Amino acid sequence: MSRYLLSLDQGTTSSRAIAFNIDGSMAASSQQEFPQHFPKPGWVEHHASEIWQSTLTTAQQVIDQLGASADDIAAIGITNQRETTLIWDRATGEPIYPAIVWQDRRTADMCSELKQAGKEPWLQQRTGLLLDPYFSATKVAWILDHVEGARQRAERGELAFGTVDTYLLWQLTRGAVHATDATNASRTLLFNIHQQCWDDELLALFNIPASLLPDVRNSSDDFGSTHESWFGRSIPIGSVIGDQQSALVGQACFETGMAKSTYGTGCFVMMNSGEQALHSEHRLLTTVAYRLNDRVTYALEGSIFMAGATIQWIRDGLQLIAKASDTQLLAEQTGYDNPVYMVPAFAGLGAPYWDPDARGAILGLSRDTGIKEIVTAGLQAVCYQTRDLLEAMKADGVHPARLRVDGGMVVNDWLMQFLADVLGVEIQRPGITETTALGAAVLAGMQVGIYQGLDDISQLWQQQRSFPPQIEVEQQHQLYQGWLDAVRRVCNSQE
Numbered sequence: 422m423s424r425y426l427l428s429l430d431q432g433t434t435s436s437r438a439i440a441f442n443i444d445g446s447m448a449a450s451s452q453q454e455f456p457q458h459f460p461k462p463g464w465v466e467h468h469a470s471e472i473w474q475s476t477l478t479t480a481q482q483v484i485d486q487l488g489a490s491a492d493d494i495a496a497i498g499i500t501n502q503r504e505t506t507l508i509w510d511r512a513t514g515e516p517i518y519p520a521i522v523w524q525d526r527r528t529a530d531m532c533s534e535l536k537q538a539g540k541e542p543w544l545q546q547r548t549g550l551l552l553d554p555y556f557s558a559t560k561v562a563w564i565l566d567h568v569e570g571a572r573q574r575a576e577r578g579e580l581a582f583g584t585v586d587t588y589l590l591w592q593l594t595r596g597a598v599h600a601t602d603a604t605n606a607s608r609t610l611l612f613n614i615h616q617q618c619w620d621d622e623l624l625a626l627f628n629i630p631a632s633l634l635p636d637v638r639n640s641s642d643d644f645g646s647t648h649e650s651w652f653g654r655s656i657p658i659g660s661v662i663g664d665q666q667s668a669l670v671g672q673a674c675f676e677t678g679m680a681k682s683t684y685g686t687g688c689f690v691m692m693n694s695g696e697q698a699l700h701s702e703h704r705l706l707t708t709v710a711y712r713l714n715d716r717v718t719y720a721l722e723g724s725i726f727m728a729g730a731t732i733q734w735i736r737d738g739l740q741l742i743a744k745a746s747d748t749q750l751l752a753e754q755t756g757y758d759n760p761v762y763m764v765p766a767f768a769g770l771g772a773p774y775w776d777p778d779a780r781g782a783i784l785g786l787s788r789d790t791g792i793k794e795i796v797t798a799g800l801q802a803v804c805y806q807t808r809d810l811l812e813a814m815k816a817d818g819v820h821p822a823r824l825r826v827d828g829g830m831v832v833n834d835w836l837m838q839f840l841a842d843v844l845g846v847e848i849q850r851p852g853i854t855e856t857t858a859l860g861a862a863v864l865a866g867m868q869v870g871i872y873q874g875l876d877d878i879s880q881l882w883q884q885q886r887s888f889p890p891q892i893e894v895e896q897q898h899q900l901y902q903g904w905l906d907a908v909r910r911v912c913n914s915q916e
């Protein structure tokens with residue numbers, strides 16, 4: 422009998438494969454970083470072969486570590502960095518251009534022109550997204566316009582488009598399956614989230630031929646099987662889901678109002694809004710949380726570009742600390758009354774400001790300022806930005822009562838307590854913080870009948886520690902006002 426579920430978690434900087442036992446505990450894992458390519462300022466590319474090879478290698482290593490064979494894997498789930506765009510030749514599987522990564526800003530002018538033409542409200546209404554280079558549509562258009570002959574080949578039906586999940590499915594099945602799920606489709610700017618289909622008028626706006634597009638399935642569905650050449654035997658692929666949505670599932674946020682926040686390189690807050698696609702008036706994104714048995718659950722999402730990346734910059738750029746975990750002791754020594762504020766707008770500010778031209782700043786420096794105040798300000802900035810997102814949610818009429826957290830930063834207890842205090846909501850840290858990988862694994866398990874439904878998955882979630890808010894509202898207000906003042910000074914176009 423098959424004992425494991427294998428999750429392939431293809432992220433922005435590394436590929437991870439994690440095998441889970443049926444009770445949701447981790448059985449084995451393997452991770453491999455791969456190169457980032459920056460051919461021009463503001464451009465970020467990945468090589469498809471490096472995405473694929475790191476995924477395949479880590480999957481094979483996990484199966485080896487378990488001393489298992491393909492027969493022991495009940496199903497595979499795929500979860501992935503979203504929006505990153507690939508186009509390949511259907512006959513050979515060869516990409517016609519490197520993957521354009523979600524962080525890539527090369528299509529900023531195209532987005533500004535469409536914005537000036539007044540297209541954003543219309544696009545937001547259909548897709549839940551905003552006009553930003555972050556999403557796939559303008560990246561697809563760019564490839565078709567810049568790779569010689571690409572548009573003609575696309576029109577002849579010779580090319581296929583996919584986000585990373587779709588490309589991995591194509592590779593794993595050796596071209597037998599060209600599909601994605603509704604969560605990944607909902608990040609392209611081409612998918613109507615209300616009607617759950619590719620939208621002809623959006624395709625026309627971006628001048629993208631429909632022949633490029635993958636079939637859109639449920640997040641837990643039949644995605645074919647791996648070709649037997651990869652793991653010795655074929656293994657069913659039972660789920661595909663974008664990584665932030667997968668973390669929402671891994672955190673068992675299945676009820677309306679439940680929310681998770683992932684603190685890795687960036688930070689992504691996502692709140693389940695049930696069957697209602699909430700329209701945000703405050704520049705949050707409306708997105709598909711998951712689609713099961715053709716029933717859609719929606720979410721509201723806000724993203725912060727620099728979370729752990731700020732700590733990396735403090736460590737590698739400023740060289741103020743030797744390792745990320747040093748931040749905790751320094752913050753304990755500084756305490757909450759830190760006059761220094763850091764606004765880590767290195768690449769502009771994300772939600773709810775969406776100011777691509779804002780640049781970073783450290784404010785409130787005096788002769789007394791030392792390393793510990795600057796480091797603490799870096800940690801605090803992550804929490805203040807989370808508060809910005811929760812404020813935007815509140816202004817949209819919803820507010821989570823508590824937040825489930827995951828990602829590499831959440832091991833920092835000081836950070837978690839400060840987060841609870843600045844937000845005024847309880848922070849819940851689960852036993853398994855690899856919730857992104859877990860989400861895809863359990864959805865694959867549902868597809869092959871290991872779990873009967875979401876209730877079974879909820880049972881797997883366990884709290885490791887809770888951080889209730891402990892400071893007075895007045896102090897909370899004071900701290901946050903200092904942040905808002907700092908942001909005002911770096912923003913060019915605040916609402």
Ligand SMILES: Nc1ncnc2c1ncn2[C@@H]1O[C@H](COP(=O)(O)OP(=O)(O)O)[C@@H](O)[C@H]1O
Binds near residue numbers: 686747829
């Ligand atoms: N103890 C810590 N305190 C603060 N930040 C930390 C700590 N440990 C790791 N980090 C940060 O967490 C990030 C790694 O988280 P991870 O979830 O692995 O990121 P990703 O999946 O985006 O690569 C790094 O940016 C690192 O700076």
Ligand SMILES: O=P(O)(O)OC[C@H](O)CO
Binds near residue numbers: 433664665
């Ligand atoms: O790969 P991550 O974890 O940085 O996540 C990337 C997001 O999916 C981008 O939207």
